[in-house]
Amino acid sequence: xxxxxxxxxxxxxxxxxxxxxxxxxxxxxxxxxxxxxxxxxxxxxxxxxxxxxxxxxxxxxxxxxxxxxxxxxxxxxxxxxxxxxxxxxxxxxxxxxxxxxxxxxxxxxxxxxxxxxxxxxxxxxxxxxxxxxxxxxxxxxxxxxxxxxxxxxxxxxxxxxxxxxxxxxxxxxxxxxxxxxxxxxxxxxxxxxxxxxxxxxxxxxxxxxxxxxxxxxxxxxxxxxxxxxxxxxxxxxxxxxxxxxxxxxxxxxxxxxxxxxxxxxxxxxxxxxxxxxxxxxxxxxxxxxxxxxxxxxxxxxxxxxxx
Amino acid sequence: xxxxxxxxxxxxxxxxxxxxxxxxxxxxxxxxxxxxxxxxxxxxxxxxxxxxxxxxxxxxxxxxxxxxxxxxxxxxxxxxxxxxxxxxxxxxxxxxxxxxxxxxxxxxxxxxxxxxxxxxxxxxxxxxxxxxxxxxxxxxxxxxxxxxxxxxxxxxxxxxxxxxxxxxxxxxxxxxxxxxxxxxxxxxxxxxxxxxxxxxxxxxxxxxxxxxxxxxxxxxxxxxxxxxxxxxxxxxxxxxxxxxxxxxxxxxxxxxxxxxxxxxxxxxxxxxxxxxxxxxxxxxxxxxxxxxxxxxxxxxxxxxxxxxxxxxxxxxxxxxxxxxxxxxxxxxxxxxxxxxxxxxxxxxxxxxxxxxxxxxxxxxxxxxxxxx
Numbered sequence: 150x151x152x153x154x155x156x157x158x159x160x161x162x163x164x165x166x167x168x169x170x171x172x173x174x175x176x177x178x179x180x181x182x183x184x185x186x187x188x189x190x191x192x193x194x195x196x197x198x199x200x201x202x203x204x205x206x207x208x209x210x211x212x213x214x215x216x217x218x219x220x221x222x223x224x225x226x227x228x229x230x231x232x233x234x235x236x237x238x239x240x241x242x243x244x245x246x247x248x249x250x251x252x253x254x255x256x257x258x259x260x261x262x263x264x265x266x267x268x269x270x271x272x273x274x275x276x277x278x279x280x281x282x283x284x285x286x287x288x289x290x291x292x293x294x295x296x297x298x299x300x301x302x303x304x305x306x307x308x309x310x311x312x313x314x315x316x317x318x319x320x321x322x323x324x325x326x327x328x329x330x331x332x333x334x335x336x337x338x339x340x341x342x343x344x345x346x347x348x349x350x351x352x353x354x355x356x357x358x359x360x361x362x363x364x365x366x367x368x369x370x371x372x373x374x375x376x377x378x379x380x381x382x383x384x385x386x387x388x389x390x391x392x393x394x395x396x397x398x399x400x401x402x403x404x405x406x407x408x409x410x411x412x413x414x415x416x417x418x419x420x421x422x423x424x425x426x427x428x429x430x431x432x433x434x435x436x437x438x439x440x441x442x443x444x445x446x447x448x449x450x451x452x453x454x455x456x
Numbered sequence: 457x458x459x460x461x462x463x464x465x466x467x468x469x470x471x472x473x474x475x476x477x478x479x480x481x482x483x484x485x486x487x488x489x490x491x492x493x494x495x496x497x498x499x500x501x502x503x504x505x506x507x508x509x510x511x512x513x514x515x516x517x518x519x520x521x522x523x524x525x526x527x528x529x530x531x532x533x534x535x536x537x538x539x540x541x542x543x544x545x546x547x548x549x550x551x552x553x554x555x556x557x558x559x560x561x562x563x564x565x566x567x568x569x570x571x572x573x574x575x576x577x578x579x580x581x582x583x584x585x586x587x588x589x590x591x592x593x594x595x596x597x598x599x600x601x602x603x604x605x606x607x608x609x610x611x612x613x614x615x616x617x618x619x620x621x622x623x624x625x626x627x628x629x630x631x632x633x634x635x636x637x638x639x640x641x642x643x644x645x646x647x648x649x650x651x652x653x654x655x656x657x658x659x660x661x662x663x664x665x666x667x668x669x670x671x672x673x674x675x676x677x678x679x680x681x682x683x684x685x686x687x688x689x690x691x692x693x694x695x696x697x698x699x700x701x702x703x704x705x706x707x708x709x710x711x712x713x714x715x716x717x718x719x720x721x722x723x724x725x726x727x728x729x730x731x732x733x734x735x736x737x738x739x740x741x742x743x744x745x746x747x748x749x750x751x752x753x754x755x756x757x758x759x760x761x762x763x764x765x766x767x768x769x770x771x772x773x774x775x776x777x778x779x780x781x782x783x784x785x786x787x788x789x790x791x792x793x794x795x796x797x798x799x800x801x802x803x804x805x806x807x808x809x810x811x812x813x814x815x816x817x818x819x820x821x822x823x824x825x826x827x828x
Binding site: 198199201202203205206207208209210211212214215218219229232233234236237239240241242243244245248249250251272275276371372373399401 | 520523526550551552553554555557558559605607609610611612613614615641642643644645648651652653703707708709710711712749750751787788789790820823824825826827828
């Protein structure tokens with residue numbers, strides 16, 4: 150009798166465990182962990198990748214399968230950014246709540262129109278995504294829309310938190326709009342500026358800031374810079390006009406430095422996403438950091454805008 | 457909430473131009489693997505003949521079927537003695553909507569025993585599978601059957617699985633369910649740069665003792681005559697496999713650099729009615745592959761296999777030691793050219809030799825998976 154009661158208590162205890170525990174969120178990239186963390190701060194967060202990793206190239210490794218198994222929602226970029234590993238992860242985790250078409254799988258890139266969609270794509274063009282450029286997390290205008298959609302999704306999964314989520318969303322949007330106004334001010338000084346890049350990771354922010362891309366160190370999207378391509382870049386007539394070469398933390402910065410030695414262009418090694426450290430603790434501080442780094446190189450800085 | 461809805465419709469409007477593109481997604485993912493090679497000499501236990509040849513040319517279709525099932529079809533074209541054979545390597549459906557992280561797969565598929573067996577051959581780092589795999593699993597064992605996998609609710613990765621197969625592709629026999637397997641896998645991260653996985657597998661081949669004696673003797677000879685690389689040439693009633701994989705990439709960024717160490721041990725006993733407890737097949741391999749730049753990797757692998765070749769009521773010992781060294785260049789995700797040198801030392805194999813191989817593996821169509 151005693152053992153039966155003990156067993157029952159144990160069973161009930163086990164069954165009620167998931168209900169008591171807060172939401173388990175699986176974020177494919179750190180930017181979405183930040184955004185989800187703002188809306189559901191008490192959620193347990195697993196981040197699959199870091200700013201030091203190329204999000205295209207992750208493997209569906211055991212720890213990620215285990216995390217996906219326990220997740221209530223997966224927040225990812227989509228637009229084929231995770232095409233190499235997310236489908237395999239979803240299959241192996243066999244979590245029926247997190248499958249394509251279910252509310253548990255949230256794709257940020259599905260919430261906003263993407264830039265540069267392609268009607269025709271073949272692999273001779275490099276690793277081009279037909280849906281458009283997936284690196285949408287650096288677009289100051291897109292993020293509030295993604296946050297809206299994510300808030301709605303989280304509220305549908307965890308209805309008891311809906312009002313809290315809505316409140317946090319509004320607070321975040323106020324802060325975001327204030328920051329956006331600052332970035333907009335600084336963008337005025339960046340007009341006409343051009344930079345060199347390696348991959349299209351910063352594309353959305355540059356476009357928003359009206360900073361043009363003078364050259365790309367990658368010969369084709371996704372291919373590492375080659376010697377012949379770097380020599381061609383060196384002959385590029387737009388090269389002398391550029392203000393800097395932007396490289397993301399996870400990328401090999403040697404090609405950029407090679408070019409820098411020959412052109413004296415400064416190399417900016419920048420976090421492509423939230424690092425949790427120093428300048429990039431959140432999406433907001435990340436964008437501020439990126440804007441400030443570019444602003445320091447602005448060709449026509451005025452005294453007022455410096456503050 | 458109203459605000460949200462307004463936003464949503466605005467978004468829907470701006471997204472509209474891309475719907476034409478999305479309609480395309482109803483088509484299944486199609487991928488084609490081209491595998492060709494040049495091999496200097498014939499080698500023991502090999503499925504690739506000397507000279508120019510085609511390896512495992514693969515056409516694969518996969519797609520969600522509905523919200524509960526997904527499916528995959530893989531057809532393989534292989535050449536054997538200038539005859540082209542078309543083979544269905546995979547034709548399975550898998551559930552995606554089962555509770556408790558259960559998944560069921562049915563149809564024809566690669567068994568999940570060991571580390572390499574469930575992977576496609578074109579994902580390998582060397583031209584051919586280790587000698588132990590070639591002898592005991594026919595490089596990759598696939599068959600018609602049913603699989604049940606369960607991911608346990610542990611904070612680390614722990615999967616258990618069982619499979620039942622027809623068994624006709626392992627050895628000939630009359631059993632309806634000729635092969636059973638059970639398998640478990642664990643794994644996790646040691647740090648941000650290191651991760652690992654370990655597995656234990658058991659395969660029970662019921663057909664070893666399931667036939668009449670006369671018939672068996674006859675079929676043994678028959679099998680030797682047309683040993684064309686599908687079922688394994690060496691079998692036992694029990695096959696045990698232990699595997700271990702460890703990977704290292706600075707900060708986990710395997711785009712730039714990655715070191716992969718892997719090894720497996722295979723042991724088969726109860727070879728047939730005449731076998732004593734000393735008559736067993738066993739083999740192992742260890743491999744190290746270092747991707748030292750985004751487009752380059754180099755690797756070395758050593759493997760051994762000790763086999764018993766059945767001759768009527770007794771066995772002949774066979775041994776093969778194999779060392780492979782390879783260098784591979786992958787221009788993109790989708791193209792690899794590989795140069796490999798293989799050194800074989802053997803006892804009981806006439807065709808053991810050293811050889812140089814040049815291989816290409818190219819894929820087009822859908823993006824392949826980056827499994828662990």
